[in-house]
Amino acid sequence: MSERLLKLRQKLSEKELDGILISQPENQRYLSGFDGSAGLLLITASETILATDFRYTEQAKQQAPDFQVVQTKGDLQEWFPGLVSDLKLKRLGFEAEHLTLATYQRLIEAVKGLSGQLQFVPAGDLVEQLRAIKEARELELIAGAVKLADQALKHISNIIRPGMKEKEVSLEIERFLRENGSESLPFELIVAAGPRSALPHAKPTERPIQKGEPIVVDIGASLEGYCSDLTRTFYLGEADATFAKVYDIVLGAQLVAIATLESGMSGEQADRLARTVIEEAGYGKDFGHSLGHGVGLAPHEEPRLAPKVSGKLSDGMVFTVEPGIYITGWGGVRIEDMVVLEKGKPKVLSQFPKTR
Secondary structure (H helix, E strand, C coil): CHHHHHHHHHHHHHCCCCEEEECCHHHHHHHHCCCCCCCEEEEECCCEEEEECCCCHHHHHHHCCCCEEEECCCCHHHHHHHHHCCCCCCEEEECCCCCCHHHHHHHHHHCCCCCCCCEEEECCCHHHHHHHCCCHHHHHHHHHHHHHHHHHHHHHHHHCCCCCEHHHHHHHHHHHHHHCCCCCCCCCCEEEEHHHHHCCCCCCCCCECCCCCEEEEEECCEECCEECCEEEEEECCCCCHHHHHHHHHHHHHHHHHHHHCCCCCEHHHHHHHHHHHHHHCCCHHHCCCCCEEECCCCCCEEEEECCCCCCECCCCCEEEECCEEEECCCEEEECEEEEEEECCEEEECCCCCCCC
């Protein structure tokens, strides 16, 4: 934690900020270790404060021993002035992408009576930038979450059969993940068969799975807060010509991207590697989402592999590579693996087979 705080303080200095309020839960956990659902971090050049209410003060003391834990009472306007009054802050950063407008307005009201002029400054994604480069322990936990998801895919591939409902498959996957060590699932599992598989984020339903249709299964596990995110598309029975064609295009696009991705590429350049393959095959309009996203304490975080994203990929980043084709009325195919950039090239973390 001390190394992370040092890096954050360097960024605060570069932006001429006297401190920063951290409200985003994953950022709070990353910087302090605290994973309660109510709290606020205040970090300055010399102070590390965790403000939370009675429900979480003991938890905060255990999880964040390097922070001064302040127990809050009542509304923010009652306790926040006392928190900052003696710190002589002039420019205080806040996470504009997370903080609600109502909370921001209460902060403004709370400091009106303080001597001196305290200015709240949108700080951008300072912590998200730090989180994008994974440390060794983070990589271990992510690899463990990936391995568990791989095992769950193997488990469900052995028992899925025609007549099973999408919800049955989803519940069986969740049961396996939970019984084998996953914490709360990082996102709602996706099991979508037949025409419903053309919905990239379809929720499982009571619809029975049938032979001879695509089945998109998108799952993830969580270990000590770190996530995995994998997708495979199954097909019960011998693949027909349409499925074989679409599947091979998606797989080819993914393999090209993994083989040619490099550190230093922009998110847009990385996305273009797979998108070009799909466009040249005539299915460009059917690939409507980005190629990938970072995975860590959140299932979707930096970096982003998407059109119009100029941010560069760097060694130590972990992200998905997940091209897909979705055809209304027929169904969809998505293949998603997680990779880590090492020595300039992607190393694939997920191992479950991709043969159709």
